[in-house]
Amino acid sequence: MRSLMLLALASVATAEVRWIAEFERAKEIALAEDKLIFLDFYAEW
C-alpha cells in the first residue's frame, strides 16, 4: 500500500528543473539527450 501511495505521489509531483553550473556540461547533456538549453542571464550590479 505504502509503495502504491509513493508511486501515486511521484506521478503527480512536478518534474524537477535541472540547473547546471557549467555551460560545457549543459552542452554535453543537451547534445546527448536532444534537449534545449535555457540560459537565464541576470546582473547583480
Place this chain on the structure above:
Amino acid sequence: MEADALPRKDVQEWLSGMVCMKIDAGGERGHPLADRFRVTGFPTIVLVDPTGKVLYNKGGAPVAEHFVSYFAAGAYNHAVAAYNKQEYAATAPHLFFIRKWFAGTEIGKAAHEMYKVASTDAAFITAYEKEVQQHATRLEEVRAKERAAAERRGKVAALKAEADEHLKKFRKGNAFDTYKKLIADYPDTPEADAARETLRKYKIKWKEPAR
C-alpha cells in the same frame, strides 16, 4: 527571470524538459558567456538547441502568466501567417520549433492542432519532414564531432601521461621521443606546449610539424 514565474507549475514542467542555467553576467564565469551570446541587457533569456544553434535571444522579463508561450508566440504567429498564404516551406520550421520544444504546453497544443490540419497537405508534410530530418542530421553531425574531439583529447592525455611517466622513471630517451611525438601529432594543444617547455628545460631540440 521574473521571480513569480518559476514557482508556476506550467513553467516548471516546461523547464524540466531542458538543461537550465542561471548566469550572473557580471561574474567571472558568466561574463564570457554573456559576450558569447551578445547579451547586453538584463534579464535576458537565451534558448540554445542541442547542436548549439541559438533559437531565441531577447532581453526583458516575460510576465508569469505568459512565461512559456512568450518564447514561442513569435514562431506561432509566423507559422499562422505563412500557413494562411499556403507557404508550407515557411510554415514547417516554425511548427517544428514549437512542437519539438513546447510539446505539452498550451502553445504546443495549439501548434499540434495546426499541424494536424496542415498534415492533410502532402506539400506541408514534405516540408515538415525535411525539418525533422535536418535536425536529426545536424544532431548526429555534432555528436560525431564531439566524439572525435573527446577521442583526440584522450589520446593527447595518454601520450602526455606516458611521456611524464618515462621522465619520472628516468627513461629520458623514451620521454623525449614521446614529447616529440606529442608535439608532432597534436601541436596546437596545451599538452604540446608543456612538452616544448620540458624539452627546452633539458635543452633537447625538436622539429615542429609543417603548418
